[in-house]
Amino acid sequence: MATLIELAVLAVSIVVAYVVYKFIKLSNFFDNLGLPYIKPIWPFGSDVKGLLMREHPASTLTKLYYQLEPHKMGGFYNAVKPTIMIRDPELVHRVYTTDFGHFVDRGVTTDPKRNPLEAHLFLLNGAKWRFMRAKLSPIFTSGKLKFMYAEMKKCVDTFIAHLEKTVPFGKDIDMKENSVGFTIEVISSCAFGIESKSIGNPNSEFVLYSKKLFTPSTVMMIKGVTRLIAPWLFNLLRLKQLPKETEDFVINIVKQSFHHRLTTGYSRNDFMQLLLQLKEKGSVEVEEHEKDEEDHQESRFQMTDSAEKEVIELDDGLLGAQVFVFLVAGFETTSSTIYHLTYLLSQNQDCQDKAREEVNRLLAKHGDFTYDMLRELTYLSNCIDETLRLFPPVPFMFRVCTKEYTFPDGTTIPKGTAINIPVYSLHHDPKYFPEPEKFKPERFEQPITRGAYSPFGDGPRICIGKRFALVEIKLAMARLLHTFRFLPGSTKKDKIVFKPRSFLLAVEGGLPMKMEKI
Numbered sequence: 001m002a003t004l005i006e007l008a009v010l011a012v013s014i015v016v017a018y019v020v021y022k023f024i025k026l027s028n029f030f031d032n033l034g035l036p037y038i039k040p041i042w043p044f045g046s047d048v049k050g051l052l053m054r055e056h057p058a059s060t061l062t063k064l065y066y067q068l069e070p071h072k073m074g075g076f077y078n079a080v081k082p083t084i085m086i087r088d089p090e091l092v093h094r095v096y097t098t099d100f101g102h103f104v105d106r107g108v109t110t111d112p113k114r115n116p117l118e119a120h121l122f123l124l125n126g127a128k129w130r131f132m133r134a135k136l137s138p139i140f141t142s143g144k145l146k147f148m149y150a151e152m153k154k155c156v157d158t159f160i161a162h163l164e165k166t167v168p169f170g171k172d173i174d175m176k177e178n179s180v181g182f183t184i185e186v187i188s189s190c191a192f193g194i195e196s197k198s199i200g201n202p203n204s205e206f207v208l209y210s211k212k213l214f215t216p217s218t219v220m221m222i223k224g225v226t227r228l229i230a231p232w233l234f235n236l237l238r239l240k241q242l243p244k245e246t247e248d249f250v251i252n253i254v255k256q257s258f259h260h261r262l263t264t265g266y267s268r269n270d271f272m273q274l275l276l277q278l279k280e281k282g283s284v285e286v287e288e289h290e291k292d293e294e295d296h297q298e299s300r301f302q303m304t305d306s307a308e309k310e311v312i313e314l315d316d317g318l319l320g321a322q323v324f325v326f327l328v329a330g331f332e333t334t335s336s337t338i339y340h341l342t343y344l345l346s347q348n349q350d351c352q353d354k355a356r357e358e359v360n361r362l363l364a365k366h367g368d369f370t371y372d373m374l375r376e377l378t379y380l381s382n383c384i385d386e387t388l389r390l391f392p393p394v395p396f397m398f399r400v401c402t403k404e405y406t407f408p409d410g411t412t413i414p415k416g417t418a419i420n421i422p423v424y425s426l427h428h429d430p431k432y433f434p435e436p437e438k439f440k441p442e443r444f445e446q447p448i449t450r451g452a453y454s455p456f457g458d459g460p461r462i463c464i465g466k467r468f469a470l471v472e473i474k475l476a477m478a479r480l481l482h483t484f485r486f487l488p489g490s491t492k493k494d495k496i497v498f499k500p501r502s503f504l505l506a507v508e509g510g511l512p513m514k515m516e517k518i
């Protein structure tokens, strides 16, 4: 017994000594840097809440970002690594775009041998990221998106048919649950090539697995925190971040799908088919006529940044990891945009009328909800942009300095410094967005201060699925506006409460509202 107590005391002393050592090291770092705003935010006191994003968006971290003004740049101790926050949009723009070469990585260390699904684009670093981004970019051109459009339309048909069956009962309808089912159906269909029957079915296998990813268990949380503060301990204990069953679920689908397509010659217009082409031929072909101006910009970035290319083997595990990130990155972000927008339109009937008038006018002109019709929906686009401003699904962005960097004011930060970009806070700053809490789609008719608005990030590492997401959201919203009127629910929500412990901004509980068939 005595030995056990002694061992426990020894273990606690080692941890305390380690944390104190880290703090001393970090405070020296900031003293040398001379940054104006520095605060310890972890692991002491109530600030723990901020780091875990329990109360976000008004988390301690977000409040810190506000307090940062007018200094525009500051730092905080977080016991893991020195972290710089940047609040000046011009500096944000530099990090994302002009000086991207210094901020290529997100700074998350992964071990794909133990966690194969972590070898995905969002987490890859350096040369591996460049290689994978160059390989995957052709999959997301507007030409390829047009091929997938028919699959997307089928999912929207099912979504509308399901709502038409549900709405006449006159009760509140949970728009969150419904949007989640819809966006999972789109991703499972377009990425995995599977009709997952998720619409109106919260018990579908896909819905259950996908939700698990965003409602981490206590064990997952403990593992995550261990990995953050003591990656060496995480590795020593050979821990895995994702539950084994989730990993098996995804890898098996990818393997079976590849096998089925290779042995039967079955083909489908989806990401899986393009990944199969990548596996077989080493690249995805893009015809000149499939590209548009944005695609050219993207490939220019790839070419100028391709100096240190690395070739990695495109095996089932690596390709499975990419499909996995399309699911993780693609369903909660798009569903929250759809339900936030329907909520905002239920509260702003004049904007709703204007958006519906535009949809009906363009439908009369094009005769159907075509890809080209969506491009002309400018007011609806502004409504989507405004929703992403008010409720950015990714409320803060992080990168790491990969090469020593000197800001224009002369502050030099060493390699390894973590960079935080307070996206939510910038989106709600009255200096860049007057009356920031109001839903005003017209503000996007004017140019926006560069660096102040970045729901999809920016620069060479901008969200690769941006165009896919916008087409999906626009198509769903155009069909919804054409068919239904959105009204506030009987239990009217004046203020949205966000999910605790979530990296993404998403509503806690449901989002009840009423819908009337037009």
Ligand code: HEM
Binding pocket: 096, 121, 122, 123, 133, 325, 326, 327, 329, 330, 331, 333, 334, 337, 392, 393, 394, 397, 454, 455, 456, 457, 458, 459, 460, 461, 462, 463, 464, 465, 466, 468, 469
């Ligand atoms: C409204 C919907 C979406 C939002 C707001 C969003 C937002 C973001 C943001 C902020 C980033 C980081 C960008 C940066 O570091 O500059 C990102 C990266 C990424 N997103 Fe999205 N996303 C959305 C939808 C999607 C969809 C539908 C997919 C896939 C089909 C997707 C796949 C990815 C991937 C793979 C990355 C990593 C890119 C890289 O590191 O090179 N996203 N997204």
